[in-house]
Amino acid sequence: MSKIRDRSIDIGTYCPQPDDQLIICRCEEITKGEIRQAIYDGMHTLTELRRFLRTGMGPCQGQSCSKIIQGILARELKISHLELEPAMSRAPMRPIEMSVLGNEVKGGE
Amino acid sequence: MTFERAGAVMKRYDVIVVGAGPAGLTASIEAAKNGLKVVVFDENAKPGGQLFKQIHKFFGSKEHKAKMRGFKIGDELLKTASEVGVEVVLNATVIGIFPDKEVTVNIEDQLIHYKGDAIIVATGATENMVTFEGWTLPGVIGAGAAQTMMNLHSVKPGNKVLMLGSGNVGLVVSYQLLQAGCEVVAVIDAAPRIGGYGVHASKVTRCGVPFYLSHTIIKAEGDTRVTGVTVGEVDGNWQIIEGTQKYFEADTICLAVGLSPMSQLLKMAGCTMEQDPKKGGLVPVCNQYGETSISGIFVAGDVSGIEEASSAMIEGKISGIAAAYSLGYIDEESLVTKAKVLEASLRSLRQGMFAPENRGKILDKTEEGYDISMNLLKRGYLTEEEVESYPGVKSKKGIHPVIECSQNIPCNPCQDACSKKCILIGEKITSLPVVDKEATCTGCGMCVAACSGQSIFLVDESQEEGYTYITIPYEFLPLPKKGDIGLALNRSGSEVGQAEVVKVKTAKAYDHTHLLTIKVPTELGLKVRFFKQLQEVLV
Numbered sequence: 001m002s003k004i005r006d007r008s009i010d011i012g013t014y015c016p017q018p019d020d021q022l023i024i025c026r027c028e029e030i031t032k033g034e035i036r037q038a039i040y041d042g043m044h045t046l047t048e049l050r051r052f053l054r055t056g057m058g059p060c061q062g063q064s065c066s067k068i069i070q071g072i073l074a075r076e077l078k079i080s081h082l083e084l085e086p087a088m089s090r091a092p093m094r095p096i097e098m099s100v101l102g103n104e105v106k107g108g109e
Numbered sequence: 110m111t112f113e114r115a116g117a118v119m120k121r122y123d124v125i126v127v128g129a130g131p132a133g134l135t136a137s138i139e140a141a142k143n144g145l146k147v148v149v150f151d152e153n154a155k156p157g158g159q160l161f162k163q164i165h166k167f168f169g170s171k172e173h174k175a176k177m178r179g180f181k182i183g184d185e186l187l188k189t190a191s192e193v194g195v196e197v198v199l200n201a202t203v204i205g206i207f208p209d210k211e212v213t214v215n216i217e218d219q220l221i222h223y224k225g226d227a228i229i230v231a232t233g234a235t236e237n238m239v240t241f242e243g244w245t246l247p248g249v250i251g252a253g254a255a256q257t258m259m260n261l262h263s264v265k266p267g268n269k270v271l272m273l274g275s276g277n278v279g280l281v282v283s284y285q286l287l288q289a290g291c292e293v294v295a296v297i298d299a300a301p302r303i304g305g306y307g308v309h310a311s312k313v314t315r316c317g318v319p320f321y322l323s324h325t326i327i328k329a330e331g332d333t334r335v336t337g338v339t340v341g342e343v344d345g346n347w348q349i350i351e352g353t354q355k356y357f358e359a360d361t362i363c364l365a366v367g368l369s370p371m372s373q374l375l376k377m378a379g380c381t382m383e384q385d386p387k388k389g390g391l392v393p394v395c396n397q398y399g400e401t402s403i404s405g406i407f408v409a410g411d412v413s414g415i416e417e418a419s420s421a422m423i424e425g426k427i428s429g430i431a432a433a434y435s436l437g438y439i440d441e442e443s444l445v446t447k448a449k450v451l452e453a454s455l456r457s458l459r460q461g462m463f464a465p466e467n468r469g470k471i472l473d474k475t476e477e478g479y480d481i482s483m484n485l486l487k488r489g490y491l492t493e494e495e496v497e498s499y500p501g502v503k504s505k506k507g508i509h510p511v512i513e514c515s516q517n518i519p520c521n522p523c524q525d526a527c528s529k530k531c532i533l534i535g536e537k538i539t540s541l542p543v544v545d546k547e548a549t550c551t552g553c554g555m556c557v558a559a560c561s562g563q564s565i566f567l568v569d570e571s572q573e574e575g576y577t578y579i580t581i582p583y584e585f586l587p588l589p590k591k592g593d594i595g596l597a598l599n600r601s602g603s604e605v606g607q608a609e610v611v612k613v614k615t616a617k618a619y620d621h622t623h624l625l626t627i628k629v630p631t632e633l634g635l636k637v638r639f640f641k642q643l644q645e646v647l648v
Binding site for chain 1: 215222239384390
């Protein structure tokens with residue numbers, strides 16, 4: 001599923017929209033405007049947006065917002081959301097305290 | 110047997126199942142039945158996934174546990190799972206799947222490593238959200254949350270609820286909200302047609318709930334919580350048509366706008382994934398037995414494509430058997446024979462007008478060639494003229510069933526319910542039920558209670574001069590009593606006159622669907638389909 005996108009394409013410049021103040025990622029409180037701005041700053045993949053803005057990195061791990069952000073990104077890039085590489089999935093799949101992560105236990109016994 | 114790695118000794122299972130919902134439980138049962146040592150991890154405090162929130166009767170045929178309520182299916186599965194020796198570990202969050210089928214689980218703040226020879230991922234789905242001004246206000250909730258509050262914790266989600274989404278989830282939850290005593294102010298959907306089963310829509314409509322298709326939420330009103338909703342009509346490009354704004358007073362907005370597979374664990378494990386809009390999003394590529402691109406990692410249920418619990422349970426069985434085969438517990442012949450039966454059962458559920466291949470299509474005829482009611486798809490009810498065109502509706506002297514079933518959906522309990530052979534569906538379970546005029550209806554009411562879509566009524570014009578007796582399925586409390594006078598509502602939920610309760614029948618075989626017989630003037634016999642209690646009106 002690895003997709004190569006041409007980064008040199010010109011998507012124009014960021015124009016404010018009336019609903020830019022809408023919160024999209026509730027956990028990290030990131031607005032639509034911030035996401036759109038980041039796209040015009042060069043974040044053309046979901047993973048980049050995550051790293052740049054922390055969208056989808058809060059307690060729900062993107063369960064509410066990832067599809068919405070996918071839609072925003074696809075619209076700004078003027079491509080289908082199917083062309084977007086999904087964001088990285090890695091452990092821990094759920095938020096976990098460092099103390100738990102460090103508390104490895106032998107064999108469940 | 111244990112494995113040493115990085116200082117941690119891992120407990121080994123033949124199969125590790127992730128998720129104790131309908132798919133995960135059936136998968137683990139099948140695997141355990143074939144002799145495998147199985148553990149199921151679920152992050153929730155209670156097993157069953159969504160099953161225990163499903164208080165309605167399921168569709169399908171007997172083999173799919175049709176006409177059983179979801180939570181009872183859940184009870185049955187848990188009982189079987191414990192009988193066959195499945196170990197179910199709750200409050201156990203799987204946080205990763207690593208090479209060589211190593212699974213790490215957070216149990217009681219300890220990170221425990223397990224090793225499976227096979228893994229079945231049955232993590233289900235997550236609810237989609239939509240954004241609009243005010244969507245983060247308290248009072249905007251997912252339909253699943255509403256179900257959790259009502260059906261698991263007996264908490265009323267709100268008093269006045271607006272439902273966004275007319276798929277089966279939106280329709281079923283709207284009905285359950287009514288049952289919980291909430292007022293559903295409207296069901297709205299941006300799509301031009303109702304997405305779920307017509308019968309589900311009809312039972313909501315006849316309670317007086319209006320549908321607004323091609324409508325979307327413009328704004329959730331309120332400062333600190335939802336106090337109302339402004340909606341508007343959308344054009345073909347999903348843009349609000351100026352001047353169509355409508356305001357509803359509401360304290361709760363329920364979102365039922367689809368589900369997405371919770372497939373991140375599989376992506377992390379390295380399974381080949383694909384974006385499939387028909388399956389609801391990112392899903393693993395898998396073979397007919399639910400095996401992913403990584404040998405020994407299987408999937409079942411919504412995580413591999415959004416469907417419903419009945420098909421999830423069959424997929425679970427298939428992957429359980431396939432896991433048994435992959436570990437050498439059963440031979441290929443046995444796998445093929447068993448899978449063949451299950452695949453046929455799955456196919457029968459995936460037929461009809463709501464079949465995956467028909468998604469997004471506009472059908473105007475049933476398989477039998479009857480016109481599909483556009484009124485049903487747009488307003489949520491069949492008109493009087495339309496009703497009479499279907500094979501389940503025939504006028505006859507004496508008591509007889511009137512089956513207002515007009516779409517090809519996979520469901521046939523009514524056929525089995527009638528011991529007098531009044532109702533015929535035939536081999537293909539999506540066919541419309543046909544009422545045999547020659548057969549003698551005894552008025553036992555089994556068909557009325559068996560219909561998961563609550564679309565069967567008994568009509569009797571011969572009891573009393575000038576009156577028609579109508580028996581309706583009734584699932585609201587308090588239960589009316591004989592002699593009660595109430596409002597007679599038609600299919601669209603409008604009041605058309607008064608009705609008197611002449612009989613209330615409750616039986617174990619009806620499984621909590623009560624049969625209310627009301628009498629209305631004969632000219633209303635073909636119109637009245639619901640009874641509204643007067644005390645309810647006064648409150």
